[in-house]
Structure formats: structure tokens, C-alpha cells
Amino acid sequence: MAKIAFILLCHKDPDAIIKQAQSLTAVGDYMSIHYDARSDLDDFKKIKAALSNNPNVTFARKRIKCGWGEWSLVEATIQAVQSALDAFPRATHFYMLSGDCMAIKSAEYAHEFLDRRDCDYIESYDYFQSDWIKTGWKEERLIYRHWFNERTQKRRFYAMFQVQKSLGMTRKVPQDLEVMIGSQWWCLRRRTVEWILDFAKRRKDVMQFFRSTWIPDETFFQTLVRHLVPEQEIENRTLTFLMFSDYGLPIVFYNDHYDLLLSQDFLFARKISPEAMELRRRLGVLYSSEGQRFKISNEGRSLHKFLTEKGRMGRRFGSRFWEKESSLGRERELLIVVSKKWHVAKRLVERFRQSTDIPCIDYLFNEESCVLPDLGGIQSTMGKRHRHRRALMRMLFDYYETDRLIVCMDPEDLDLISDFANDRSRTRILEVDCLFSDEYLIGHAMRVGLAGERTPPETLQRLLPTVRNDMMHESDQIKDANFDNLLRIRESDPRQVNAAAVATFLSVPQDVAQEIVDLDHLYAD
Known part of the structure; x- marks a missing residue:
């Protein structure tokens, strides 16, 4: 039977993290926590103290200072995965989570779901041929080296980019790799994560390449899984339900979304609002429940699209050029x-x-x-x-x-x-x-x-x-x-x-x- 080791990357709300860990490990699953080194040390100590007597919880041996779009997020994930491999020899699956994720199915359902098929669940689309990247840079993420954080060191980030571009300092993708892209929220088998960590130790050139790409958490695991695992053993999807607005912002779920979330064909959902205390309570209880039956309708995305489109009404404030003096006639x-x-x-x-x-x-x-x-x-x-x-x-x-x-x-x-x-x-x-x-x-x-x-x-x-x-x-x-x-x-x-x-x-x-x-x-x- 499947045993899940959750890989939790988090940086805030220690009380919620403690509850999340207690809820997910109560039925025999495991958790490896990486708490951002940029966050408050006292909060981290509070989490460790609260979970110190829980044998199903471990922590990344090294805390990394994480930044959006940086290699540091992948490095933190690797640290947490390695700790989970060492601490939980019975874990069969490794599931990436954030502090904003919560289960929308019971552990009983999740284990049965993972037992049905021996495969890895990860989005991995061809980086250059797919339209996964809707706007912004595409090739530039890979062929130029990115050493600075775009959000906190914007001037340096773009200055280095312009220097490389003007001097033609591009680089090639490692020859034997086909770069893939997808959601960072994956669920991989034990054998797969062992292969990835072994590959990382052997292929310093690949590691060096990804260390200076931009937003590598969307490409590193996605590329290596496709490189190492037979295609028939990969399910090209995430098991975490998440949606984005037209502006690229994640949709947040609140108390009245409980029934909608349970009817989606996913095991977890992201993002759950910190203010949705009743939703968090009900979902926390759900994971350890038994005998639950879920009716999957999967209408969440179409319903959200329907509701949000009704909230925007286009208005015209002037006639178009081809309609000037174009009355139907008095x-x-x-x-x-x-x-x-x-x-x-x-x-x-x-x-x-x-x-x-x-x-x-x-x-x-x-x-x-x-x-x-x-x-x-x-x-x-x-x-x-x-x-x-x-x-x-x-x-x-x-x-x-x-x-x-x-x-x-x-x-x-x-x-x-x-x-x-x-x-x-x-x-x-x-x-x-x-x-x-x-x-x-x-x-x-x-x-x-x-x-x-x-x-x-x-x-x-x-x-x-x-x-x-x-x-x-x-x-x-x-x-x-x-x-x-x-x-x-x-x-x-x-x-x-x-x-x-x-x-x-x-x-x-x-x-x-x-x-x-x-x-x-x-x-x-």
C-alpha cells in the first residue's frame, strides 16, 4: 500500500504548518519540512518543538534562503527530499506541497488512487514546442545565465541580461537533455527520486546549467523525470488542484468552496486562504476520515471561468473607425x-x-x-x-x-x-x-x-x-x-x-x- 512522504516547502504561519503536519501524518504518512532560512528563526524553533515527538516528521538538514525564480527553491526541495529518503525507508511516494496546500480527499482515497497505477505524476511539456509559457521570456530563461533575483535585485538582473545579450554570451542546453516545463507540484515514486538524486551527483554539468536558469523549479524535475523514466510510466498531470486568473495570479479558495473542492479529480488543492478557518478545519479532519466516497464531477475550472467572466462587462465608449457615419438610416x-x-x-x-x-x-x-x-x-x-x-x-x-x-x-x-x-x-x-x-x-x-x-x-x-x-x-x-x-x-x-x-x-x-x-x-x- 502507498505510503506518502510529503515534501513541504514553507516560509510563514508556523501554527498552520504544525496543524498541517499533524493532520497528514496522523494516518501513517510522513512529512519532510523545509522552512525558509529567510524566515523568523523563532517560528522555525516553534515548529520543531511542536513536532519533535512525531516520528513521522523530519526536517531538511540545511535551511536555504529561498527566492522566487531562483535555483534556491530547487535546492531546498532536494534537501527536503534527501532527508525524507533517509528518514522514511517505507515511503513509496514523495509529494510536493506548500504551506498553502491542503488535502481535498481522505488518506484512504489517496492511497488507493496511487496504488492503482505504478507511475509518476508530473506535468512535463516540451519547453520550446508547447504553449505552457503564455507570455514573457521563453528561450531567454535557458540560454542566458541568471545569477540575481529578478524581484529583489531587478536592476542587476536586467543589467546582466543586457550585457550577455549585447555580447552574444549565449549557451546551449546539455546535448542529451530535452528541456521540459510544468507545474512544480508533483508526486514521484521512491525509485524516481533516487534516480534524480543519483543523476544530480553524477552530472555536474547539468546541475551547473540549471543553477543559473531562471525559474528552474518549473523545469528541473520536469526535465529529469522525462530523461530518466520511461514515458509509459509518467502521467502528465499534477495531483494538486490549482487555478490562475487572467492576470496570472493563483485563485484563492474560501469556506464556501468545500463541496466544490471535494468534487475535483485531485488529491490536494492550492491556495487555501489563511482566513478560511472553517474550510481548513474541515479539510484537516477529512484526511484521516474513513469510508468517504467522493463523486468526481471536475467542473471547477469551467464554473470559475463562467463566474469570473460574468464579473467583467466590456463597454464601448466610442464608435469604431469603420462605423463612423454608418447609421442604419433614419x-x-x-x-x-x-x-x-x-x-x-x-x-x-x-x-x-x-x-x-x-x-x-x-x-x-x-x-x-x-x-x-x-x-x-x-x-x-x-x-x-x-x-x-x-x-x-x-x-x-x-x-x-x-x-x-x-x-x-x-x-x-x-x-x-x-x-x-x-x-x-x-x-x-x-x-x-x-x-x-x-x-x-x-x-x-x-x-x-x-x-x-x-x-x-x-x-x-x-x-x-x-x-x-x-x-x-x-x-x-x-x-x-x-x-x-x-x-x-x-x-x-x-x-x-x-x-x-x-x-x-x-x-x-x-x-x-x-x-x-x-x-x-x-x-x-
């Missing part, structure tokens, strides 16, 4: 049907086609497959339709030789709706207010990737209020925009009331509008 009238349920809006618009001679177009700004005439290519891609929205609409008016046009839009497209509402042409908006059953919301969540076939019912129930509130928020935004000619029909209203709104929207007699809304399955899902 004499024209654009009729916009707004509905979150696209099938309901399409059903309603089909009734408009049958009862009027007004040209109607479905969700042209949302569906690539929306049927449009050939307008010289401006209609060919969704990007072009959005960029040249007014030009596209003018061409549609011209194509159909009409002064009245009906289009469908999603309530999410508030910027599009506002843009057309502010045009010199006349714009009328008809919002179709539908009821949303739980079944529909679940289907919507699956269509947009917030949930999947394996998402457990309890997770779906937690998700439903978020999705429902989001749809209500979109409708509220339309109301708050105070459009001049906004009309609304509601699924819950009598047909006669809705017919009056349709009559005004289309400028047709009441009996024609009544015939349009007299459709039993208009709102059916």
Missing part, C-alpha cells in the same frame, strides 16, 4: 427579439414570418450556422459579424429591399442591443420572458460546460441558483438600460396581454397579433 426600423431560450424566440419569429412580410433573421450574432445571404464575405465568420455589425445590418436592409427588419439576440449581448438602440434609426425591442425549470437549467449548464453527465445531483443543485440568478441578472440589465421602445411578453401572462405587446412591436392589428401568440407550444422546451 427611415429604417430594426426590431430586436431578445430571449435566452433561443428555440422560443425562433418559434415566435417563424410566426412573424407567416403573418407579416417583414424579413426575419435568427441569432446571427450567436450562431455561426445562422442562414444569411452572401454579402461579399462580411457575414462569413462570427468575428466579422460582430466587428462590422452596423455595416452588416445595412447590407441586410439593402439585400431584402426593406425598411423593416427583425433579428434575434441573446440578452447577454447587451452591448450589441445598446449599440443598435443608440443608432439614428428606429429600434424596438421585444423581450421574451420565459420560465426556467430545473430541467432546462441543468440542460443549459451541460451545454455550456458547467456540468457533465457525471456531475452528481447534489452538485447540480448547488449550481442551479447560480445559473438562474445569472439569467435574472441579464434580464435586469436590459430593464435597467431604460431603452425607449422596450416591450415584453411573459410566459406567465395571459395571451391577450402578450398580444397587445406584439401588436405594438410589429405595428399590426390586435387580431393579427392574437393569432401569432395563440400557439399552445410557444414556450415548450
Whole structure:
């Protein structure tokens, strides 16, 4: 059975480290701690004193002063790994952690997970061919020598870089190595870490190379594991759940993330907020629990993306250059049907086609497959339709030789709706207010990737209020925009009331509008 030796790199919060060590070793696992030499000595003494009677805890023999992006982080890791190898001969796996990490599964589950397959878990992508590095330096990290810390000695760091660059002082990667890159949070087998430490003793040239690379904790172990271990024995992933914002900052988890974290296909999570005391308490108890069953749905990243994107609303403060003096025309009238349920809006618009001679177009700004005439290519891609929205609409008016046009839009497209509402042409908006059953919301969540076939019912129930509130928020935004000619029909209203709104929207007699809304399955899902 798997026995884990946790390699803990930390530099603060001694009380949390003590609790973390006690929790993870309570079920027979081990821990080797490296406490940053830059940190308070009294804090380190406090940790050692509190854990001195715990036979499953050891400490790196040498404390290293660590700096972000430096070799010192790898050196500290090696020190802690060597101590763990010496102190815990029964350890089968070595798992990298930080003080901000906590278990999101029980030890029982973690051991069974590691026993299923004899492999190493580490992200390792080709350094030059992959897009793991999104922005900033890539080749420069390796071919130049970096002796100073970029954060604490910025002027020296960039001065040395410029000197080397101007003099052409580049170097080559050791010939037999293919440099890889990935997350520093890995889980390796005992045999693998023994091979790495043996390789480090034999290959001084490789060690010298990595000592002066920039951010080597993302490349050193990742490269050596691929160099030493057969590919079929490597699982290219981390077992630690972590996410980053659009700005490259790690996402922090709080008390209300407990259920979400447990449903992810990972053993640990990073970063847990220091203020999330209840979350830390519950996760601390979890690791030593028995008989726990975990339903893995893995929707964490898609849910976070969904929520954060809703928090940013793009606004335009001026017309684009191709839209200057590009009004649809004072004499024209654009009729916009707004509905979150696209099938309901399409059903309603089909009734408009049958009862009027007004040209109607479905969700042209949302569906690539929306049927449009050939307008010289401006209609060919969704990007072009959005960029040249007014030009596209003018061409549609011209194509159909009409002064009245009906289009469908999603309530999410508030910027599009506002843009057309502010045009010199006349714009009328008809919002179709539908009821949303739980079944529909679940289907919507699956269509947009917030949930999947394996998402457990309890997770779906937690998700439903978020999705429902989001749809209500979109409708509220339309109301708050105070459009001049906004009309609304509601699924819950009598047909006669809705017919009056349709009559005004289309400028047709009441009996024609009544015939349009007299459709039993208009709102059916």
C-alpha cells in the first residue's frame, strides 16, 4: 500500500504548518519540512518543538534562503527530499506541497488512487514546442545565465541580461537533455527520486546549467523525470488542484468552496486562504476520515471561468473607425427579439414570418450556422459579424429591399442591443420572458460546460441558483438600460396581454397579433 512522504516547502504561519503536519501524518504518512532560512528563526524553533515527538516528521538538514525564480527553491526541495529518503525507508511516494496546500480527499482515497497505477505524476511539456509559457521570456530563461533575483535585485538582473545579450554570451542546453516545463507540484515514486538524486551527483554539468536558469523549479524535475523514466510510466498531470486568473495570479479558495473542492479529480488543492478557518478545519479532519466516497464531477475550472467572466462587462465608449457615419438610416426600423431560450424566440419569429412580410433573421450574432445571404464575405465568420455589425445590418436592409427588419439576440449581448438602440434609426425591442425549470437549467449548464453527465445531483443543485440568478441578472440589465421602445411578453401572462405587446412591436392589428401568440407550444422546451 502507498505510503506518502510529503515534501513541504514553507516560509510563514508556523501554527498552520504544525496543524498541517499533524493532520497528514496522523494516518501513517510522513512529512519532510523545509522552512525558509529567510524566515523568523523563532517560528522555525516553534515548529520543531511542536513536532519533535512525531516520528513521522523530519526536517531538511540545511535551511536555504529561498527566492522566487531562483535555483534556491530547487535546492531546498532536494534537501527536503534527501532527508525524507533517509528518514522514511517505507515511503513509496514523495509529494510536493506548500504551506498553502491542503488535502481535498481522505488518506484512504489517496492511497488507493496511487496504488492503482505504478507511475509518476508530473506535468512535463516540451519547453520550446508547447504553449505552457503564455507570455514573457521563453528561450531567454535557458540560454542566458541568471545569477540575481529578478524581484529583489531587478536592476542587476536586467543589467546582466543586457550585457550577455549585447555580447552574444549565449549557451546551449546539455546535448542529451530535452528541456521540459510544468507545474512544480508533483508526486514521484521512491525509485524516481533516487534516480534524480543519483543523476544530480553524477552530472555536474547539468546541475551547473540549471543553477543559473531562471525559474528552474518549473523545469528541473520536469526535465529529469522525462530523461530518466520511461514515458509509459509518467502521467502528465499534477495531483494538486490549482487555478490562475487572467492576470496570472493563483485563485484563492474560501469556506464556501468545500463541496466544490471535494468534487475535483485531485488529491490536494492550492491556495487555501489563511482566513478560511472553517474550510481548513474541515479539510484537516477529512484526511484521516474513513469510508468517504467522493463523486468526481471536475467542473471547477469551467464554473470559475463562467463566474469570473460574468464579473467583467466590456463597454464601448466610442464608435469604431469603420462605423463612423454608418447609421442604419433614419427611415429604417430594426426590431430586436431578445430571449435566452433561443428555440422560443425562433418559434415566435417563424410566426412573424407567416403573418407579416417583414424579413426575419435568427441569432446571427450567436450562431455561426445562422442562414444569411452572401454579402461579399462580411457575414462569413462570427468575428466579422460582430466587428462590422452596423455595416452588416445595412447590407441586410439593402439585400431584402426593406425598411423593416427583425433579428434575434441573446440578452447577454447587451452591448450589441445598446449599440443598435443608440443608432439614428428606429429600434424596438421585444423581450421574451420565459420560465426556467430545473430541467432546462441543468440542460443549459451541460451545454455550456458547467456540468457533465457525471456531475452528481447534489452538485447540480448547488449550481442551479447560480445559473438562474445569472439569467435574472441579464434580464435586469436590459430593464435597467431604460431603452425607449422596450416591450415584453411573459410566459406567465395571459395571451391577450402578450398580444397587445406584439401588436405594438410589429405595428399590426390586435387580431393579427392574437393569432401569432395563440400557439399552445410557444414556450415548450
